[in-house]
Amino acid sequence: MNSSSVSDPPIVLAKNLSKRFGDFLAVDDINLSVPTGGCFGLLGPNGAGKTTTLRMFLGQSHQSSGSLHVLGQVMPEQTRSVRRKIGVVPQLDNLDVDFTVIENLKVYASFFALNFRDIESYIDELLVMVELEDKRNTRISELSGGMKRRLSIARALVNKPKLLVLDEPTTGLDPQVRHLIWSRLRELKNSGTTLLLTTHYMEEAERLCDDLVIMDKGKILKRGHPKQLISEYVESDVIEIHCSMEMANSLLKQVSDIRYELVDETVYCFTNEPLKIIKELETQAGLTWLHRPANLEDVFLSLTGRELHEAQ
Amino acid sequence: MDWCLPKVRMSMFAVWSRNFRVWRKLILPSTLFNFGEPFIYLLGLGLGLGSFIGEMDGVPYLTFLPSGLLASSVMNTATYEGLFSVYTRMVPQQTYEGMLATPLEVDDIVAGEMLWCATKGLMSSSAILVVGFLIGALQDWQAIFCLPFFFLIGLCFAGPAIVVSSLAPSYDYFNYYVTLLLTPMFIFCGVFYPVRTLPDFIEPFIQVLPLSHAIALVRPLASGQPLHNVLLHVCVLAAFAGIGFYLAVVLVRRRLIN
Numbered sequence: 001m002n003s004s005s006v007s008d009p010p011i012v013l014a015k016n017l018s019k020r021f022g023d024f025l026a027v028d029d030i031n032l033s034v035p036t037g038g039c040f041g042l043l044g045p046n047g048a049g050k051t052t053t054l055r056m057f058l059g060q061s062h063q064s065s066g067s068l069h070v071l072g073q074v075m076p077e078q079t080r081s082v083r084r085k086i087g088v089v090p091q092l093d094n095l096d097v098d099f100t101v102i103e104n105l106k107v108y109a110s111f112f113a114l115n116f117r118d119i120e121s122y123i124d125e126l127l128v129m130v131e132l133e134d135k136r137n138t139r140i141s142e143l144s145g146g147m148k149r150r151l152s153i154a155r156a157l158v159n160k161p162k163l164l165v166l167d168e169p170t171t172g173l174d175p176q177v178r179h180l181i182w183s184r185l186r187e188l189k190n191s192g193t194t195l196l197l198t199t200h201y202m203e204e205a206e207r208l209c210d211d212l213v214i215m216d217k218g219k220i221l222k223r224g225h226p227k228q229l230i231s232e233y234v235e236s237d238v239i240e241i242h243c244s245m246e247m248a249n250s251l252l253k254q255v256s257d258i259r260y261e262l263v264d265e266t267v268y269c270f271t272n273e274p275l276k277i278i279k280e281l282e283t284q285a286g287l288t289w290l291h292r293p294a295n296l297e298d299v300f301l302s303l304t305g306r307e308l309h310e311a312q
Numbered sequence: 313m314d315w316c317l318p319k320v321r322m323s324m325f326a327v328w329s330r331n332f333r334v335w336r337k338l339i340l341p342s343t344l345f346n347f348g349e350p351f352i353y354l355l356g357l358g359l360g361l362g363s364f365i366g367e368m369d370g371v372p373y374l375t376f377l378p379s380g381l382l383a384s385s386v387m388n389t390a391t392y393e394g395l396f397s398v399y400t401r402m403v404p405q406q407t408y409e410g411m412l413a414t415p416l417e418v419d420d421i422v423a424g425e426m427l428w429c430a431t432k433g434l435m436s437s438s439a440i441l442v443v444g445f446l447i448g449a450l451q452d453w454q455a456i457f458c459l460p461f462f463f464l465i466g467l468c469f470a471g472p473a474i475v476v477s478s479l480a481p482s483y484d485y486f487n488y489y490v491t492l493l494l495t496p497m498f499i500f501c502g503v504f505y506p507v508r509t510l511p512d513f514i515e516p517f518i519q520v521l522p523l524s525h526a527i528a529l530v531r532p533l534a535s536g537q538p539l540h541n542v543l544l545h546v547c548v549l550a551a552f553a554g555i556g557f558y559l560a561v562v563l564v565r566r567r568l569i570n
């Protein structure tokens with residue numbers, strides 16, 4: 001599938017990595033090894049420490065303790081040479097608003113000491129790839145959010161990086177743009193670029209990631225393949241019923257092997273045998289319910305809890 | 313805080329040329345500004361005041377004034393670039409955040425910005441020089457030797473301005489620097505009259521300010537008089553530039569790498 005093999009050393013290797021802001025531990029003693037090749041996900045609720053972790057990988061933030069190797073080099077000491085081989089799509093676009101689309105790519109290439117003439121045709125290919133070729137001479141302020149994000153991705157590729165780091169690449173974008181970005185990222189992955197992304201969208205992680213960790217409050221809670229985590233942590237099916245817990249209990253008292261969870265007005269029934277429940281529910285007219293396969297979101301919520309994370 | 317000594321590398325020119333590219337797009341309005349302002353100042357003040365004042369310090373006022381403005385214009389241009397433009401790129405536009413995803417480091421960014429501030433200072437004073445010759449206020453061709461000093465003066469004021477930007481929570485905080493340091497230098501350091509005319513006890517304070525040293529180099533060169541203590545003045549300006557660069561790098565690192 002791609003040029004890397006199992007024997008490749010990890011592209012990122014973090015040992016007991018911590019980041020402290022004053023008294024606050026934003027990243028708390030994490031151990032992480034990201035394999036070379038494929039797509040690795042960093043999932044977690046708001047404030048989990050995903051961006052802080054990525055910033056350390058890029059030398060934009062220096063760890064308070066622990067050791068970090070990226071592309072086999074020591075961070076933050078070898079920041080310059082590491083950044084030469086990495087592409088970055090930041091959580092908030094920081095395109096250069098003083099320039100047009102094509103100028104953004106040219107100027108960014110100059111920061112890598114790349115000569116624009118040498119990569120002119122490659123830059124044209126990048127514009128085609130992110131479907132911005134008709135926007136070459138448009139100013140950044142005239143681009144939509146989706147166009148800006150696509151340009152950020154093209155910009156991150158000007159130095160043909162070995163590792164592409166994406167911090168919430170599709171947050172706030174419409175479904176068409178998300179699908180376009182997903183398919184481009186899949187192509188990159190297949191051509192041998194290692195992807196490292198953070199996301200809140202479980203669908204995104206399930207579609208793209210070969211391996212992921214779930215973070216919360218600065219710690220890594222779990223690691224695994226999306227499907228494996230789903231089968232390990234939740235039952236195969238989820239039935240969401242809009243009713244009270246008492247009502248659900250009495251409706252389904254004959255059915256065994258159900259795990260219930262109440263969230264707001266909805267009872268979540270986790271089960272490996274959905275048909276029995278459905279049979280019961282179908283007898284109740286006027287009840288609203290939904291049957292779906294369990295997904296990563298269920299794993300995520302069962303691991304990180306359902307309360308608002310930034311409320312504390 | 314990261315007190316490591318900054319490294320000076322070729323990559324600083326990438327930052328300089330990014331700014332140059334932006335400037336090139338606005339070349340017409342900025343050229344009009346660079347030439348129009350001194351034209352009005354020199355003609356209006358030089359001729360108007362000059363006809364009352366006649367000579368000052370042995371030089372016609374029409375020559376005395378521009379030879380001071382040459383130095384203060386570098387100061388103002390480099391300072392405003394180091395305050396407003398640098399702050400804009402550092403905070404609201406996040407331009408540096410983008411650069412810090414590339415091999416550029418804070419050292420390169422600050423060095424490139426200082427070069428750019430000095431370049432803009434050099435451009436504005438060169439325009440005054442040209443206008444001065446055109447209207448006959450300046451006549452001695454040794455004035456051309458001011459050019460390298462303009463650049464040095466620009467570096468001398470760029471460093472402290474970037475230090476202020478790196479500490480400022482918002483644009484409004486620049487008022488402290490401008491009102492407490494920049495404007496007093498403009499008025500007291502000898503742009504409009506010789507420092508000697510001020511009360512004696514003030515003079516030592518004036519002598520430590522960099523604009524005094526800038527004027528001590530530029531005025532004699534521009535008005536065709538002999539230069540004194542060149543090494544001293546150059547060293548003071550270079551010290552401000554060097555220490556300003558070091559502090560600016562340390563403080564911008566603190567602000568951006570956290």
Ligand SMILES: Nc1ncnc2c1ncn2[C@@H]1O[C@H](COP(=O)(O)OP(=O)(O)OP(=O)(O)O)[C@@H](O)[C@H]1O
Binds near residue numbers: 021048
């Ligand atoms: N420079 C900083 N100074 C102080 N606290 C910080 C700083 N940067 C981040 N934090 C704190 O560290 C925690 C983790 O932040 P981080 O941005 O890494 O979270 P995240 O997982 O990326 O969240 P989100 O999904 O919202 O982007 C947050 O509580 C945040 O307030």
Ligand SMILES: [Mg+2]
Binds near residue numbers: 050051052091
């Ligand atoms: Mg984040």
